[in-house]
Amino acid sequence: MSNSLKLSVPEGVPFIEYEREFDFPVADVFRAHKEPDLIVQWLGPRGMKMDIDHYDFRTGGSYRYIHTGPDGVPYEFRGIFHTVRENEFALQTFEFGGYPDIVSLEFMTFEDLGNGRTRLRGHSVYPSQEARDGMAQSGMEGGMSEGYERLEELLAGARV
Amino acid sequence: MISDDVALDVAFLALADPVRRSIIARLSRGPATVNELAEPFEISKQAVSKHIQVLEQAQLVTRSRDAQRRPVHLNPARLEALTAWIDQYRLVREGQFRNLDAVLRTHAAGSGSQSSKES
Numbered sequence: 001m002s003n004s005l006k007l008s009v010p011e012g013v014p015f016i017e018y019e020r021e022f023d024f025p026v027a028d029v030f031r032a033h034k035e036p037d038l039i040v041q042w043l044g045p046r047g048m049k050m051d052i053d054h055y056d057f058r059t060g061g062s063y064r065y066i067h068t069g070p071d072g073v074p075y076e077f078r079g080i081f082h083t084v085r086e087n088e089f090a091l092q093t094f095e096f097g098g099y100p101d102i103v104s105l106e107f108m109t110f111e112d113l114g115n116g117r118t119r120l121r122g123h124s125v126y127p128s129q130e131a132r133d134g135m136a137q138s139g140m141e142g143g144m145s146e147g148y149e150r151l152e153e154l155l156a157g158a159r160v
Numbered sequence: 161m162i163s164d165d166v167a168l169d170v171a172f173l174a175l176a177d178p179v180r181r182s183i184i185a186r187l188s189r190g191p192a193t194v195n196e197l198a199e200p201f202e203i204s205k206q207a208v209s210k211h212i213q214v215l216e217q218a219q220l221v222t223r224s225r226d227a228q229r230r231p232v233h234l235n236p237a238r239l240e241a242l243t244a245w246i247d248q249y250r251l252v253r254e255g256q257f258r259n260l261d262a263v264l265r266t267h268a269a270g271s272g273s274q275s276s277k278e279s
Contacts, residue, residue: 003261005254020257024264032263042259045252120257 014126021119026112029120030087033057033108040065048075059084063092079103087112094124102131167219171242174218179203180211187221187234197232 007018022029032038034057040050044067053064064078076097082105083091090108095101104126111119126132174180183197198208212232215221219238223230 003257005250005257007250007253018253020253022257022261022264028264028267029260032260032267038263038267041263042256045255 009132012129014129014132016122016124016126016132018122019119021113021117023117025116026087026110026118029118030110033090034084053078057081057084057090079106099131099134102127102134104131168242171218171220171238174214174220175242177211177214179208180215183208183211183215183232184220184234184239187232188236191224191231191233193229193231 003021003023005018005020007016009016032042036052036055039055040052044050048067048069051066051068053066055063055065057063058081061081061084062079063081064076067075067077069075078095078097079093081090081092083089088110092106093103094106095103104124107123109121111121113119175184179201182200186192186197186200194205194209194212197212198205201208212221216223220235222233222235224233
């Protein structure tokens with residue numbers, strides 16, 4: 001697929017940046033971020049079960065959800081939606097329960113590319129360089145289970 | 161998490177050896193016996209067996225029983241775990257966005273009928 005993810009973890013600044021296009025209108029991409037019953041189907045690495053405590057994607061709203069890995073270990077995430085502008089922009093805080101008090105700011109821009117296509121851009125700011133790099137480690141389990149899954153698909157010849 | 165770290169350490173250490181890397185490369189083409197694996201090397205079969213043991217402890221290979229033969233198999237999942245570790249940020253995000261593609265595909269079918277209702 002041509003919609004590959006561009007992700008950068010630049011040296012010397014506590015940021016993570018990404019960019020990804022979708023062959024769907026901006027309203028659809030936004031809606032998939034807004035509605036809990038849709039978000040539960042895609043957010044987080046595959047192989048994780050997502051349970052939403054609450055998820056209120058609007059300015060001043062908040063969220064809390066729990067991802068559970070195949071090993072049964074729960075990972076809790078929570079934060080506040082600081083600003084949400086329909087089909088355009090969202091800014092939220094993000095905290096992983098495993099690293100309490102390390103809160104990042106997640107900027108998300110939904111860009112209408114026309115022809116029913118959308119570009120999603122993300123910019124994450126961590127309180128420190130250490131925190132950003134620590135985040136990488138917390139993503140490890142997810143990355144690993146995802147890896148196994150990709151492998152299974154590869155072996156089954158059923159790769160998307 | 162610690163046990164994952166240890167497993168990664170062991171696996172990366174196991175791969176920090178050219179003989180063991182060529183064994184992995186050979187096994188990626190299919191299972192092989194110790195004798196077959198030892199062929200390209202000038203070192204003793206015992207030495208090759210030791211290398212295989214290291215790979216086995218690192219879970220990079222497994223050995224099965226097949227009558228008299230005990231072929232060595234690659235454990236690609238463990239290898240994949242190593243690349244996943246290297247690639248972790250991208251993997252998690254990209255996996256997530258591929259899920260999002262799938263959700264959008266399903267949802268697009270539903271929203272088609274919805275938008276025709278609206279118009």
